[in-house]
Amino acid sequence: MDFTSLNFVVLIAALMVASVPIMLAAIGELVVERAGVLNLGVEGMMIIGAVCGFIAAVETGSPFLGFLGGAVGGAVLSLIFAVLTQTLLANQVATGLALTLFGLGLSSLLGQNYVGMKPPVTGKVPFGPLADLPVVGPILFGHDWVVYFSILIIAIVWWALKATRLGLILRAVGENHDAAHSLGYNVRRIRLGAIMFGGAMAGMGGAYVSLVRVPQWTDGITAGAGWIALAIVVFASWRPWRVMLGSYLFGGITVLQLNMQAAGSAIPVQYLSMAPYLITILVLVIMSSGKGRAALNAPASLGQNFHATR
Amino acid sequence: MERRNVLKGGAALGLSLALGPKAVLAAGKPKVGFILVGPKNDNGWSQHHYEAIKKAEEKFGDAVEIVVQESVPEGADAERVMSQMALSGAGLIFATSFGYMDAVQNVAAKFPKVMFEHATGYKSSANSATYNARFYEGRAVCGHIAGKMTKTNKIGYIGSFPIPEVIQGINSSYIHAHKANPKVEISVVWISAWFDPAKEADATKALLDQGCDVVLSHTDSTAPLATLKTAGAYGFGQSADMAEFAPKPRLSSIIDNWAPYYEERIKAIVDGTWKTQNIWYGIKEKMVVIGEISDAVPPDVKAEAEKIRDSIADGSYHPFQGPLNKQDGSVWVKEGEKPDDGTLLGLNFYVEGIKGAIPS
Structure with missing residues (x-):
């Protein structure tokens, strides 16, 4: 294999950018699943975030408001899911899938008049001379603020789940909602909060696609990133830092396979494109093989509806 | 109903x-x-x-x-x-x-x-x-401009699927870029989709990261041009004029002009004269139209490109005119000859000078 023609500094910098949408969506979904809710509508929330973020950024001229708009859009869409599954006790898998289909259609409708427009540019964070350092410069100091935000949010979620009272309650709700309820916690309200956080993160991830990575609006722009985010949560066995690792791995392989083609490598790209999914399947097999510690990571109440009278 | x-x-x-x-x-x-x-x-x-x-x-x-x-x-x-x-x-x-x-x-x-x-x-x-x-006729014009405009001597090509039409485009682009600039190299990235803006943008970035400064795309969205604009590199409108990206990064474009054909064939159905046929029209029949060459291109290069366009239109030049060798160095088209349409429609190899393999 010929790696000599690849520039690894550029590659790492590129994979950090390519991973942002799936990382944001995955960390949001991680919180949702740790609260015991399985929301398969990540793709739908991402694309709604992409279109809302795009519209907000074009209308206001501010990329920051664009990301905010994307987060709000994703959160509002997730509210539909929350009402259906938490209040009306609809099946979570079916509702999540429906949410994706609905989101794809609605985004196409909302985006009709925004095709071909250009969003305001999200600038790089000015680190001054630091960005000119060799190797570390492009990797650590050459990005826009959302890249740093995505890492920060991983750290916050990790800390909140591990060290705060809120995190403990959230995990309790996800592990055993009946017990949490009997202790006096409002299971539905906590899950609602988690679902909306998940929606906001997915929406922001979507906005990153339409505002930075592509940057324009076209139908179906997220192209399956939401499904990859779902796979990453499982791959990460519901641990925040592993979400970061998984996102860089998945994002990295996408960038690597394109770069290897551009550099004229001889290995068939299909193998590389396949790799993340193979690893996910492998992780699932190891997890479900029983006794190991990994199997204990899945929240015990994942995907189960809760009603106080049961 | x-x-x-x-x-x-x-x-x-x-x-x-x-x-x-x-x-x-x-x-x-x-x-x-x-x-x-x-x-x-x-x-x-x-x-x-x-x-x-x-x-x-x-x-x-x-x-x-x-x-x-x-x-x-x-x-x-x-x-x-x-x-x-x-x-x-x-x-x-x-x-x-x-x-x-x-x-x-x-x-x-x-x-x-x-x-x-x-x-x-x-x-x-x-x-x-x-x-x-005959999109490859348009590629000849764009390839020439690409060869003249590149400073790094590396041009990129985003391919959708390895079908003859796309391979004709890659070959035609390379042949004419190479004629314009013998030092030029071409990098091809296949994305296995006609329309996937995120992937098209990523592929463009990958080509830029590998040192390409002119990128031709054989996919359907404007994502490559949007990415090239941010990076300050050059590209071409594909299928549509994409004039909103002119004068930079869009240097020119290959426009597919289907309307006359649709009108002709619908009329044939109305009149009851429809018959099966296999047509392959190019610049001459105006099914392929070259979009305006932008001011970012120097006047002499623009004139050369227009000359290629006009000589293809009047039939005095064929983009795959010999002598041409296959990638492995064996002779494909002899001096003074040109390949027949059947060969072109089944084209499944690169010409000499292009590195890499066509995915199967």
């Missing part, structure tokens, strides 16, 4: 089965169906077909009923959609992407009196025609 209409459709179909295309007219106004591979507002391939359809619709007004189905996946779904169109009384169906080829053949066999038109394919029958544009 009401049962009455279904019966009417069935009756129309039955009649058309018995009497041929003219009967469709007899049973009411002719209905023409189109299926598009992407959204009708993709800014590229599908949008351009759609605009041509709109022109035809304006021209025929109430005389013809036109139905359009967008974002039809290539494969079994396409068969289902076309069968549905045929059942609901369409007398002529246009399938506007290469990947519909086998679906068109299957449906055409089931509905012998419904006429089909397949874009860019190579299979036809008594009731299915093919139409294609």
Whole structure:
């Protein structure tokens, strides 16, 4: 294999950018699943975030408001899911899938008049001379603020789940909602909060696609990133830092396979494109093989509806 | 749909089965169906077909009923959609992407009196025609400009699927870039999609990261141009003029001009004179149009590019004129000769000088 023609500094910098949408969506979904809710509508929330973020950024001229708009859009869409599954006790898998289909259609409708427009540019964070350092410069100091935000949010979620009272309650709700309820916690309200956080993160991830990575609006722009985010949560066995690792791995392989083609490598790209999914399947097999510690990571109440009278 | 209409459709179909295309007219106004591979507002391939359809619709007004189905996946779904169109009384169906080829053949066999038109394919029958544009002629002009404009001597090419049409484009681009600048190298990235803006943008970034400063794309969205604009590199409009990206990064464009063909063929159905055919039109017949060459291109390069365009149009030059060698160094086209269309339509190898392998 010929790696000599690849520039690894550029590659790492590129994979950090390519991973942002799936990382944001995955960390949001991680919180949702740790609260015991399985929301398969990540793709739908991402694309709604992409279109809302795009519209907000074009209308206001501010990329920051664009990301905010994307987060709000994703959160509002997730509210539909929350009402259906938490209040009306609809099946979570079916509702999540429906949410994706609905989101794809609605985004196409909302985006009709925004095709071909250009969003305001999200600038790089000015680190001054630091960005000119060799190797570390492009990797650590050459990005826009959302890249740093995505890492920060991983750290916050990790800390909140591990060290705060809120995190403990959230995990309790996800592990055993009946017990949490009997202790006096409002299971539905906590899950609602988690679902909306998940929606906001997915929406922001979507906005990153339409505002930075592509940057324009076209139908179906997220192209399956939401499904990859779902796979990453499982791959990460519901641990925040592993979400970061998984996102860089998945994002990295996408960038690597394109770069290897551009550099004229001889290995068939299909193998590389396949790799993340193979690893996910492998992780699932190891997890479900029983006794190991990994199997204990899945929240015990994942995907189960809760009603106080049961 | 009401049962009455279904019966009417069935009756129309039955009649058309018995009497041929003219009967469709007899049973009411002719209905023409189109299926598009992407959204009708993709800014590229599908949008351009759609605009041509709109022109035809304006021209025929109430005389013809036109139905359009967008974002039809290539494969079994396409068969289902076309069968549905045929059942609901369409007398002529246009399938506007290469990947519909086998679906068109299957449906055409089931509905012998419904006429089909397949874009860019190579299979036809008594009731299915093919139409294609010689995009490689446009690539020759763009390739020349690319070779002159690159400073790093590396140009990139985003391929969709390794089909003859795309390979013609890569070869033609490279041949003419190489003639313009013997030091030029080409990097090809395959993304296995016609329309995937995020992937197209990523592929463009990867090519830029590898040192390319002019990127040609053979995909349907404007994402490559949007990415090139941010990076300050150059590219070309593909399928549509994409003039909103001029003068930089869009240096020129290859415009697919389908409208005259659609009008001609719909008229043939109305008149009952439709016959199967395989046409492959180029710059000469104005099915391929070169968009305005922008001011970012120096005047002498612009003049050279226009000369290539005009010599292709008047037939004095063929983009695959010999001598040309295959990638492995063996002779493909001898000095002074040119390949026949059959060879081009089955093209599955790179010319000498292009590195890398075509995925299989």
